[in-house]
Amino acid sequence: MSLKLRRIMSAIAAGGLVVLTMASPAAAFAPPYINEPTGPYTLPVDANVPKRGCTTTLSDPKDASGSTPAIQVIYAWHDGGGNNYEAQVEQIAKLVDRMDLELDESTDYDQHLKLSCRTGYDTSTYSGYARALVIPEKIEAGVIGGETTVDKITDDLGTAGYDNANRKYVVFEDFNGTATAWCTTTCAATADEWSSATLLHELIHLGADSFYVDHPKVTETVNYLSYPDVMSSQTSDWQLDHDFNNYYDPSETTATFYTGNEAGDTRKVNVAAWPYFTTPTCCDIGYSNDLLTAQERTVEADAPYAAPTGFSVSGGGWIQVTPPGPTSQISAKHYDGRRSLTMNVQSHADGVVSVTRKPAVTAGQTYKFFAKMTTATSGNVKLRLSWYNSSNTLISTSDGPTTALTSTWTEYRHRATAPTGATSVQISVVSPAGQTFVYQLDALQLNHCNNGKTTDGCRLDSWQ
Numbered sequence: 001m002s003l004k005l006r007r008i009m010s011a012i013a014a015g016g017l018v019v020l021t022m023a024s025p026a027a028a029f030a031p032p033y034i035n036e037p038t039g040p041y042t043l044p045v046d047a048n049v050p051k052r053g054c055t056t057t058l059s060d061p062k063d064a065s066g067s068t069p070a071i072q073v074i075y076a077w078h079d080g081g082g083n084n085y086e087a088q089v090e091q092i093a094k095l096v097d098r099m100d101l102e103l104d105e106s107t108d109y110d111q112h113l114k115l116s117c118r119t120g121y122d123t124s125t126y127s128g129y130a131r132a133l134v135i136p137e138k139i140e141a142g143v144i145g146g147e148t149t150v151d152k153i154t155d156d157l158g159t160a161g162y163d164n165a166n167r168k169y170v171v172f173e174d175f176n177g178t179a180t181a182w183c184t185t186t187c188a189a190t191a192d193e194w195s196s197a198t199l200l201h202e203l204i205h206l207g208a209d210s211f212y213v214d215h216p217k218v219t220e221t222v223n224y225l226s227y228p229d230v231m232s233s234q235t236s237d238w239q240l241d242h243d244f245n246n247y248y249d250p251s252e253t254t255a256t257f258y259t260g261n262e263a264g265d266t267r268k269v270n271v272a273a274w275p276y277f278t279t280p281t282c283c284d285i286g287y288s289n290d291l292l293t294a295q296e297r298t299v300e301a302d303a304p305y306a307a308p309t310g311f312s313v314s315g316g317g318w319i320q321v322t323p324p325g326p327t328s329q330i331s332a333k334h335y336d337g338r339r340s341l342t343m344n345v346q347s348h349a350d351g352v353v354s355v356t357r358k359p360a361v362t363a364g365q366t367y368k369f370f371a372k373m374t375t376a377t378s379g380n381v382k383l384r385l386s387w388y389n390s391s392n393t394l395i396s397t398s399d400g401p402t403t404a405l406t407s408t409w410t411e412y413r414h415r416a417t418a419p420t421g422a423t424s425v426q427i428s429v430v431s432p433a434g435q436t437f438v439y440q441l442d443a444l445q446l447n448h449c450n451n452g453k454t455t456d457g458c459r460l461d462s463w464q
Contacts, residue, residue, distance in 0.1 A: 032174065067166065069275040074170065
């Protein structure tokens with residue numbers, strides 16, 4: 001079964017294809033929309049999706065050499081299906097608005113797409129804005145009665161003049177094409193299935209993978225419960241980087257993350273620092289509202305065998321950055337970089353691994369601690385939130401249940417409410433005394449549960 005057919009069937013299973021009723025100049029024209037994504041929470045209806053607007057406006061979009069880096073939206077058509085620009089342009093603009101909303105809502109930092117528009121339209125109206133944003137282009141080499149490959153599309157765009165080095169092109173294909181990211185002289189994110197998540201997924205490939213046309217670094221799986229990554233599911237989930245542990249980190253644009261898990265791949269990126277996105281501005285309380293730094297989440301800054309920066313240990317045990325080894329132990333997956341923390345548990349006392357820094361909290365507010373762990377043997381641990389007052393004096397601790405670790409990377413969680421007088425919190429993993437074993441720790445997160453999006457204000461447990 002083709003990927004395209006699987007996506008369509010997935011959309012049908014999720015509630016049916018989205019088909020909008022529009023006047024069209026082409027007889028029996030069927031808009032290529034698929035179901036819009038609904039996770040981690042349902043997006044607002046189109047009328048409530050804010051219009052981002054244009055970052056830059058040019059009289060000739062083909063002449064962008066002196067312009068700020070930006071994204072140009074293309075409506076691509078060929079003779080097989082005809083030119084349905086007037087029927088589709090405003091809905092395309094709405095999908096781009098949704099892409100922008102999804103980017104912004106992915107974290108508690110404002111960040112948006114930089115969009116390029118053209119002059120000659122009244123952008124105070126939505127009709128004018130849509131036509132300024134979306135440019136029609138005929139794909140002369142389009143395959144009538146078959147699939148038009150992405151190289152034909154980028155070659156045609158380049159020939160037409162859409163080949164600026166400081167432009168990335170988002171291409172809505174109104175024919176049988178391909179959902180992919182591709183760079184020749186023209187770098188384009190393309191799709192013939194019009195979903196905001198699909199187009200944003202392909203655009204992110206350009207930011208995460210640069211000119212690597214095979215783009216293996218951003219997972220293509222649709223099983224977001226097992227492999228949470230940048231746009232892991234194009235038909236049901238729009239969230240970027242659910243774990244906030246790689247590639248896209250708007251809280252620290254100076255942080256970078258490995259793009260692959262092979263020893264020879266030393267390239268790092270931070271998609272949030274991509275010049276085609278605006279500079280993040282804290283804090284609009286997005287989906288996860290995470291309070292940790294990049295290093296506290298990922299242990300990516302230090303080499304294997306080193307002491308993990310930002311972490312401390314007390315009691316029975318000692319820590320190090322996990323030595324090189326099998327992916328089952330070092331969390332080396334496409335979605336998790338190549339680093340983790342190893343705790344060598346000793347039996348004489350409780351072994352307490354902590355994030356050294358104590359993030360600020362508000363008394364009476366709820367917080368939730370997430371961490372992934374695994375062990376090659378067996379052992380028990382529990383998560384702990386330790387509350388401190390303004391004098392850095394411990395008030396109390398809140399422990400989660402004691403849990404037996406397994407040989408599979410599993411996420412554990414514990415939520416608690418900050419007590420009266422609490423101004424900061426320290427998160428820890430505790431191994432009760434009387435044990436001697438080794439475990440790995442990675443992908444930490446500390447949510448302030450006030451995002452206003454999910455039922456309890458925290459990231460959902462089901463998003464592993």
